[in-house]
Structures are given as C-alpha cells and as structure tokens.
Amino acid sequence: MLSLSCTDTWPEGSVALEEEVVTAAAQAEALDESITHSSNSCSSSVSLDDSLTSLQWLQEFSIINASGNQQLPLPGQNQHPLYGHQRLVGSEAPASPMAADPASMGMPHTPGKPTAAAFCRGPTSSSLLGLAAYGHCPEEVDYKTNPHVKPPYSYATLICMAMQASKKTKITLSCIYKWITDNFCYFRHADPTWQNSIRHNLSLNKCFIKVPRQKDEPGKGGFWKIDPQYADRLLSGAYKKRRLPPVQINPALQARVRPGLQLRPTASLPVVGGQGELSISPESQQLLQEFEEATGADQNWDPCSTEGTMSGAWGMGKGCGYKRKQPVPRRTTVVKAPRRSSSPLLCADEQKELGSLKGDFDWDALLDSALCGELSLDGTGQLSPIERDEDLTVRGRHIERPQQWSPLETSTETASSHVLSETQQSSMDFDEETFLATAFLQSPWPEEEDGGQDRRADFLCNSGVNLEQLLDLGDSFSGDLSSKIESFL
C-alpha cells in the first residue's frame, strides 16, 4: 500500500460552509421545480439525488449558480460527477475512500495492471451519449469505489484533476498519487507502475512545470504546476479531441462485474457509493442533448474530450503534446525555464503579490448577491435574477458564460491584468467546454490544512468563479457590471 504524505498544504472545508451548501442546495432545488430533486438533500445518506439526473450539475455550471458559490463543491464534499452527486451535509465527512472501497471489503485486491483495466466512458453527462453510442458501458461506474474499472482519464488529466482539486498553485508528486488513489479506487489496487506513468507524464508533458523546492523546504521532490503557456496555446484553439476506444472490460475482471448490466432506456449516471442508479427524464435528456450539441459533444464525446477541454483551462492534455519525439535530434531535452506568468497557477508568492491588488472589494456582498441570483443585468443595467434558461444556454442557447476564464484562475488575478486576445475570443467554443467540463472538478482533500482561511478567495479561486468571471458575466449581459464591480476595487 502506498504511503503517501502531502507536504503541500490544502484548504480545509468547514462545517459552516457545509451548512451554507445545504442552503444553497435548497435554493438550487427551488430553481427548477420541473426537474425532480431529491427532497432529502440534507440526508447524510447517499441519495439517488435526482438533482444529477435532472442535470442540476449542469445547471451548476451556469454562471448564476457558479456565482452562487456555496452551490459548488467544497472541500469535503463530493459533487464531482465523477462520483455522482453526493451532497454531504452537516458535519458529516466524506466517506473514506477506503471505507467505501469494495476491494477493501473482501474483494480481491489484484485487479491487475492498469493496462488490463476496463475502460468506460466517464460518468459525466456527456458520457450519456457515449453510452448510447457504445451501448456497453456499465450502467454505473463509480470510480471512487469500483476497483475494476480504470478511469477513462489520461494520466495527464488525472494529474490536472489532482492539481485542480488541490486548490493550490503547485502540488507534490505524492499528493498527486494520493489524490488519485483517494478518488479512483482502481489505482489503489492496481500495479504501482501507474505511478511511473504519472511521473513520466509530469516529466514529459510540456504542460507540467516542475517547481523546485526551496532549499530550506523539507521534503522530497519538488512541486508541479501547469504551464500557463500551453493553456494559452490551447485556448487559442490548438487542441484536438480524441476518441477513446470502445469500452473494454478486462476479461479477468469481467466475471466480477455485476452480471446483467444493461443500459436502461434512460441513461444512467453513477452515484457515489454505487447505491443507486440515476435516470434522466426525457426533458432533461433533451436538455442534455441540446447542451452537448451546443458544446460540440457528440457520440464521441467522452472524458477524453473533457480532458481536451480541460487542456484549455489548465494547459494540459492532448493538444499540448509531450515534450518529446522531435524527429531530430533524438535527444531533445526540454528546458523548463521558469517563467513569470499571469497563470492561474501562480506560486504562493505571486499570488500573495497579486492578492494585494484585490483591495477592499466586498466579496460577501457580491457573493451573496450571486447566491441570490442577482448577478444579472437586465436591459437597464440593473441587477436582476438570471432566468434558469439562461443558465443552460450554450453558444447562444441556454448558457451564459464568461468570455474568458479558466477554472484555475485565481481571484488574485485582477481583471485589468487579463486581456482577452482575439485568438482567445475565437476560442470561445472551446472555452465553453472548458468551463463546463472543469467546473465540476472538485474533490475533497483529506489533508487540507489551510484552516478554511480566506474561504471566499478559495471559492473564487477554485469553484470556477472569480472576479474576472463576474466581470465577464457583466459583459455578457451587455450591462455595465464590470464597471460596477471594478468600482469596488
């Protein structure tokens, strides 16, 4: 078993925040009565939570809900579609991965090497069409507890997920390991060679930058972060999606998979703990289809696509390519020159420095407004609630989105420091997906240590909502919200 320790520090969720989430959840439910929600969102048990089936998670990607910070996943809460839509409330801590690990409860611990693993389309909504396309994906794959199915994410994606979940600008290798093993049961039992692949990815993938440890910093190895240079490049459209091969079930494991798995007439999504199956109403499916069509997702959309979109946000992924295979000369060492950037992945010092630019902006007021659905401008420039339909419009349909943002962008990036280039503008299609695909990339970090300090900033840093987004939101409504907000700065 891995012996991992995080030498980095992590923010910490708090009970208070969790309570806020409950409130926000109730508000979210009130948003859409047409979509059935679990009326028991406060239940500590894993509910089937129709909120997911009803694509509430999709709604949560919307600007308005994103602005309603508490609705977004917080440390200690599993709302990542990867794990279903579990909503933890009160003081209940997220279930221990190991506690929920079937493989830890009598199942064999030898699922084999990653290579032999089964692939399945990810449980994101967009995977639904993938399900339909391939038609042989298990009805529910809970990667957090299912030790047999290899997550359909590339290692680079996993690394990025870990980085995203860490809420830090840099992350240690051991923390990447830990996050992966904590969140993907498969890797807890797989041959540890996957760690080699992780390291290989970090070293070879141009998107990852090594941040050497300070001389006086104890611990092994350095830190890793994402190279914003490639984020920019990707945002300019230099990325491509790639299909995953059809679902492959490891023959060695196939027998252990519940027999009789069938795709239900209504697509299903995994639920944390695998305690239930989620069905999507025809209405929601229609909505989903519209969404996926609008975002370019099609039957080939899969987590790899998500990956591609994440590339845009985080500067990783397939579009980035590896630091490798230059035809000549054979040995080409990529020098990772340290660079100053306005990256979302700023180092602590950089963030601190930029943080001073934040001024006395009233985050609480703004966020409260956002939570109440007020961050919208009507034709007169007055704040007004955003209609639900607007939340789900993409490319002119249903989702209003910021012009340019990355889920990793920090609140410490000032709007003034963010100039939207034309190429970036032209990458809106991509960015939309980036936004949608990464907004749910949240996961608890058991070793978070930040004590919940600067929770607002954390939220703005990590939930996919930041000042820029808010400003851009204002822009997207042709109002003058930007100036209104900037006036606070």
Place this chain on the structure above:
DNA sequence: ATATGTTTAAGCGTAC
C-alpha cells in the same frame, strides 16, 4: 532503501 525525476523505447489507437 526509497522516492523522485528524466529519458528512451515501443506499441496502440486516432486524426489527418
């Protein structure tokens, strides 16, 4: 010894 990091090599699938 172990963890971390780099590099090379090969194979496979996909996109062009």
Place this chain on the structure above:
DNA sequence: GTACGCTTAAACATAT
C-alpha cells in the same frame, strides 16, 4: 501512411 497522443516499461540519476 504518417503524425500525434497516450500508455507502459525500463534504465538510470539524484535526493532524502
């Protein structure tokens, strides 16, 4: 067919 993206394996070096 070729280039690319990704994975896996392995060797090796360095740091703790």
